[in-house]
Amino acid sequence: MPEKERNHAPAIAVRDVTKIYRLYDRPIDRLKESVSLSHKNYHRDFYALNNLSFTVEKGQTVGIIGTNGSGKSTILKIITGVLTPTSGQVEVEGKISALLELGAGFNMDYTGIENVYMNGTMMGYTKKEMDAKLQDILDFAEIGDFVYQPVKTYSSGMFVRLAFALAINVDPEILIVDEALSVGDVFFQSKCYRKMEEIRQRGTTILMVTHDMGSIIKYCDKVVLLNKGEFIAEGPPGRVVDMYKKILAGKLAELKAELAEEKQREAGCVELSDFSGGMDLEGMQAGASSGAGGGGADAEEGEPGGGKSLMRDRMAINPDRTEYGDGRAEIYDLGLLDERGNVTNLLLKGESFTIRECIRFYADIEAPIFTYTIKDKKGTELTGTNTMYEGADIRPVKKGDEYVVEFTQKMNLQGGEYLLSMSCTGFELGEHVVYHRLYDVTSITVISNKNTVGIYDMESQVKAKKYNGSEL
Helix, strand or coil: CHHHHHHCCCCEEEEEEEEEEEEECCHHHHHHHHHCCCCCCCEEEEEEEEEEEEEECCCCEEEEECCCCCCHHHHHHHHHCCCCCCEEEEEECCCEEEECCCCCCCCCCCEHHHHHHHHHHHCCCCHHHHHHHHHHHHHHHCCHHHHHCEHHHCCHHHHHHHHHHHHHCCCCCEEEEECHHHCCCHHHHHHHHHHHHHHHHCCCEEEEECCCHHHHHHHCCEEEEEECCEEEEEECHHHHHHHHHHHHCCCHHHHHHHHHHHHHCHHHCCCCCCCCCCCCHHHHHHHHHHHHCCCCCCCHHHCHHHCCCCHHHHCCECCCCEEECCCCEEEEEEEEECCCCCECCEEECCCEEEEEEEEEECCCECCCEEEEEEECCCCCEEEEEECCCCCCCCCCECCCCEEEEEEEEECCECCEEEEEEEEEEEEECCEEEEEEEEEEEEEEEEECCCCCCCCECCCCCCCCCCCCCCCC
């Protein structure tokens, strides 16, 4: 039994870890506090981590995400022994190889090879074992004769190449990576991810911190979400990334309320899809059926569907969006639905998805036009359409009418981050009129396992065969 328990023990167990830093307004306050006979405090406590607990099972790839200052790097440093927690404990079973910060553990005056051997010794390897690994490390780093030069002469790219080559080629049982792959060219980053996938397939436990949500979705089995040192949630990557986007959109309070409610009904709740934002679509479908018929008279306090939950409450809505119009129409709700009908900001490349707009009219309008546009982060319009282009005219509409408009299409954009805009407009006496427009109202994260060149995929069908001299 003890042997069996040991085999199933987690690789990393973080139990009630708190890390407190003392902050002083002035340097002299530290001295005053140390000599104070009355033990007066001149500092305030800053909780970098507050009662944090989670586990990483052997062989799992776990991501830690959160905004800047959420404690991600702090917990990695505590796990690797660089920092000591104020309270709580961390249990680690296995040999750790960590890549936390550029140059961490490197002596700037030593050559590259000397640093490789020194760090290998610190990880518990003998010189003979490092001799056997040296060539693989140098081949991976690809820095040539610079391995014989002091590392203080290296560029940042060369530095990270050697550091990552060392960390990933010593056959670690646990690999810990903190944003290290954000340095270096795209080719080296691709090489690093391929190597990480290789050791992941071999059963290495990986704990990673990154702001690249595509990597989180693609590589992680589980994701831990932190905010200002506090544990918020853990679970499937898609769902936790959706939660993270709500925090970015300033909806932390709503998210905590949802999680508390979910915990209360945990015993009887329906399991959510990995890519679900947790949306209950019944209310929206009911509102859609009544709104499409031009009704909505039973809605309470002006909200459709008798106060049912709205899609926008489950989306990461941009708090800095630009919004304007003459007020004769209102896009009161909006959502992105994946192929399975889940409301989410995360979409899979190659799958169909739906952009849904819910519009309420406050005046009679002869021929409204409903639109959407998808842009990249630089503001370049990539694609979009409207009901006029698609021959789906809606005319006329009356004051009090509510409509639900859906655009369904296949996601062919490359993996990445995009912005969605939508509007209700029209033409009156030859002039373009905006009834309600929402610029950059929400984000779209496209997850892809195969990117091609450019901004979208032509979905090429490829054939290759040896030419035998006859007609093909």
